[in-house]
Amino acid sequence: MCALKMHADEVDIDAPLVQRLIARQFPEWAELPLERLESAGTENAMFRLGGELVVRLPRHPGAVDAIEHEQRWLSLLGLRLPIAVPEPLGRGRAGEGFPWAWSVYGWLDGRNPDVDALDSPETLAKELADFVRALRRVDAGDGPAHYRAKPLSARDASTRAALAQLTDEVDTEAVTGLWERAVRVPEHPGPPLWAHADLSPGNVLVSEGRLSAVIDFGCTGVGDPAVDLIVAWNLLPAGVRDTFREAVGADDAEWARGRGWALSVSLIQLPYYRDTNPVLAANSRHVIREILAE
Secondary structure, X not given: OOOOOOOOOOOOOOHHHHHHXXXXXXXXXXXXXXXXXXXXXXXXXXXXXXXXXXXXXXXXXXXXXXXXXXXXXXXXXXXXXXXXXXXXXXXXXXXXXXXXXXXXXXXXXXXXXXOOOOXXXXXXXXXXXXXXXXXXXXXXXOOOEOOOOOOHHHHHHHHHHHHHOOOOOOOHHHHHHHHHHHHOOOOOOOOOEEEOOXXXXXXXXXXXXXXXXXXXXXXXXXEOHHHHHHHHHHOOOHHHHHHHHHHHOOOHXXXXXXXXXXXXXXXXXXXXXXXXXXXXXXXXXXXXXXXXXX
């Protein structure tokens, strides 16, 4: 059975399809058990293959470029980061009725953190900051622009359009005021730096209260690094945000841009995924509440 579709242009992806792709293109793995993974991710369908592998297939045309992007850049970035990231082990091609490239990665242990019940939030805040700082130190000279490399002001129309759909859910006057202040914050003054650009709870893995891995580097690239501060609101509780901010070294303008990114992303996600992705919609509501409460 195919999972609920979130995009109008999604293709059907199920376990029999993936088994046929594996059997044809990676026969050495054909006898391994295959299980679809439950995920709040919006771009890829994921299947665990045996005990050591995971298969990721793009759900829709907009996710296809990220396959090649990760294949190219993860090997470079993984060597320079303090925690585990996905390791590409196989590059699949179109076939069996599936129209695009796809990937096989090594399995990473851990689970997505529960935003409302973190085991050790201060430790997690410091470890996430270490990850962000390490990523920023990677040479950005040849790096591609990340998915959210444009300034916040470029999102003004789409953010306001989303807000207009949320009059029954949020205090639109208060949120509009916050957004208008965010777009007036000075842009990133320095050279572009590497950023993950999608540090959401669904892309973070923890084990025994510690950060064990960061996944999904399809949005990763160079630009304003403030985009990685969104994790301060979509995952970390208010009591450890200062710990995270200090460890990252964010000044007032960068912190304000990060808050603006968190707000814009959540406002746009909420009406789009309200009916098709309850986990992501709930996290969007959480972010908006957290920012309004500050």
